[in-house]
Amino acid sequence: MKIKRYLDKDMRQVLRRVREDQGPDAVILSNRRVADGIEVIAAIDYDEALVRHALGDAPGTDTQLNGDTFASIAEDDVAQTEPAREVISADIQPTPVPRLDDSAESASQSLALADMQSEIASMRGLLETQLSGLLWKDSSRRFPMRAQVLRNMARLGLAPDVANTLVNRLEPMTELKNLWTTPLSALATLLPVVDSNLLEEGGTIALIGPTGVGKTTTIAKIAAQFAMNNWSDDIALVSADSYRIGAKEHLAAFANIIGAKVYSAASFDELSETLDKLRNKKLVLIDTEGRSQRDRDLSSALAAYGRNADRVRFYLTLSAATQEAALDETVREFNKVPLEGCIVTKIDEAAQLGCIMSTLIRNDLPAAFFSDGQRIPDDLHGAARKKLWLVNQAIDCLESSRACVDERTMAEKYSQQSVANA
Numbered sequence: 001m002k003i004k005r006y007l008d009k010d011m012r013q014v015l016r017r018v019r020e021d022q023g024p025d026a027v028i029l030s031n032r033r034v035a036d037g038i039e040v041i042a043a044i045d046y047d048e049a050l051v052r053h054a055l056g057d058a059p060g061t062d063t064q065l066n067g068d069t070f071a072s073i074a075e076d077d078v079a080q081t082e083p084a085r086e087v088i089s090a091d092i093q094p095t096p097v098p099r100l101d102d103s104a105e106s107a108s109q110s111l112a113l114a115d116m117q118s119e120i121a122s123m124r125g126l127l128e129t130q131l132s133g134l135l136w137k138d139s140s141r142r143f144p145m146r147a148q149v150l151r152n153m154a155r156l157g158l159a160p161d162v163a164n165t166l167v168n169r170l171e172p173m174t175e176l177k178n179l180w181t182t183p184l185s186a187l188a189t190l191l192p193v194v195d196s197n198l199l200e201e202g203g204t205i206a207l208i209g210p211t212g213v214g215k216t217t218t219i220a221k222i223a224a225q226f227a228m229n230n231w232s233d234d235i236a237l238v239s240a241d242s243y244r245i246g247a248k249e250h251l252a253a254f255a256n257i258i259g260a261k262v263y264s265a266a267s268f269d270e271l272s273e274t275l276d277k278l279r280n281k282k283l284v285l286i287d288t289e290g291r292s293q294r295d296r297d298l299s300s301a302l303a304a305y306g307r308n309a310d311r312v313r314f315y316l317t318l319s320a321a322t323q324e325a326a327l328d329e330t331v332r333e334f335n336k337v338p339l340e341g342c343i344v345t346k347i348d349e350a351a352q353l354g355c356i357m358s359t360l361i362r363n364d365l366p367a368a369f370f371s372d373g374q375r376i377p378d379d380l381h382g383a384a385r386k387k388l389w390l391v392n393q394a395i396d397c398l399e400s401s402r403a404c405v406d407e408r409t410m411a412e413k414y415s416q417q418s419v420a421n422a
């Protein structure tokens with residue numbers, strides 16, 4: 001229902017305006033003489049029930065409303081009083097229309113605000129892009145060698161923060177031929193590794209990590225390499241994976257080849273009991289269930305594994321073929337148990353090795369083993385003696401992928417740091 005007030009010098013004029021504006025179905029709710037002439041309140045889509053309801057009338061009561069249709073109104077019908085003023089005011093107050101209007105207004109205001117905010121954000125983004133382009137250009141003009149090294153490191157997939165740390169450690173370079181070799185040897189130096197002496201001395205270790213990264217395969221490789229210089233009786237494999245059907249059988253298939261025994265621990269208590277029993281074994285390898293870093297039960301599982309931290313060394317297994325953000329997230333979440341280090345698998349599958357190297361350096365997570373294939377036991381290498389090998393693998397990846405970085409990407413990635421370090 002739409003209600004409107006009309007004012008004109010006489011009734012004829014007012015009614016003409018009502019007709020022009022609201023048509024023949026308009027309903028006159030009230031009319032009165034005022035100082036400036038005649039005032040008429042008219043409504044279109046008139047809803048008598050609504051008006052009665054607004055007045056608090058039960059249906060069927062006899063409240064007199066001046067709800068004549070426009071067609072039935074003649075000039076002579078103009079009353080001198082104000083018959084329906086209360087009707088209108090009563091209608092306006094209790095109906096939800098004003099509230100709807102209010103919320104619609106505030107909704108449109110917040111929409112307008114959101115529009116403005118997104119426009120400001122876009123403008124800011126544009127300015128930042130322009131600015132970073134200028135800063136990067138300026139920095140590469142003033143420090144061309146440094147800029148070229150950063151480009152090279154970006155092509156390897158090294159993260160900007162790590163590349164900057166690396167570049168800041170370099171002596172100022174004067175010869176172009178050193179643009180690759182000097183930073184690459186600095187990169188090898190930065191890589192954290194741990195000489196686990198596991199293959200010589202034995203010990204009790206557990207491999208933890210995301211699903212499918214190669215935990216079971218790596219355990220088989222370690223066991224097989226250890227078996228070359230030790231009795232298979234000295235080795236015990238423990239399957240703590242009660243999640244996956246066939247996990248124990250998977251491990252047993254590898255164990256059979258070297259003649260080692262497989263134990264299973266269906267619960268954390270059982271794991272402790274099993275470890276008690278295996279005290280005298282030289283090498284105990286615990287294979288755990290793969291868990292996503294976002295698994296809601298991960299923290300409690302890690303806390304339960306951590307109860308054996310005094311006698312078990314934990315190694316996080318990471319696939320080099322994983323994106324850097326996921327690698328960082330994984331390290332952050334699995335760090336809840338004291339980690340001895342990590343095992344990097346699937347080096348042969350990675351398109352770039354800069355990501356895994358950045359994660360190790362940034363998190364100061366030492367690598368104990370590198371794995372570059374499925375062959376048992378050949379494709380597992382102690383990391384301590386393979387740092388340069390890994391860096392060379394990174395170059396091989398670059399050559400086969402022919403990865404390039406454009407100047408715009410460099411500007412986005414490096415402008416802040418290059419200015420900070422200029």
Ligand SMILES: Nc1nc2c(ncn2[C@@H]2O[C@H](COP(=O)(O)OP(=O)(O)OP(=O)(O)O)[C@@H](O)[C@H]2O)c(=O)[nH]1
Nearest residue numbers: 211212213214215216217290345346371372373374
């Ligand atoms: N290319 C390549 N494949 C590997 C490597 N390590 C393991 N794999 C393969 O990755 C697949 C998964 O290996 P698993 O050892 O079952 O992985 P997992 O972490 O135990 O998996 P879940 O127990 O399911 O969490 C298998 O096909 C392995 O052969 C590696 O270094 N390179």
Ligand SMILES: [Mg+2]
Nearest residue numbers: 215216287290
């Ligand atoms: Mg497994």
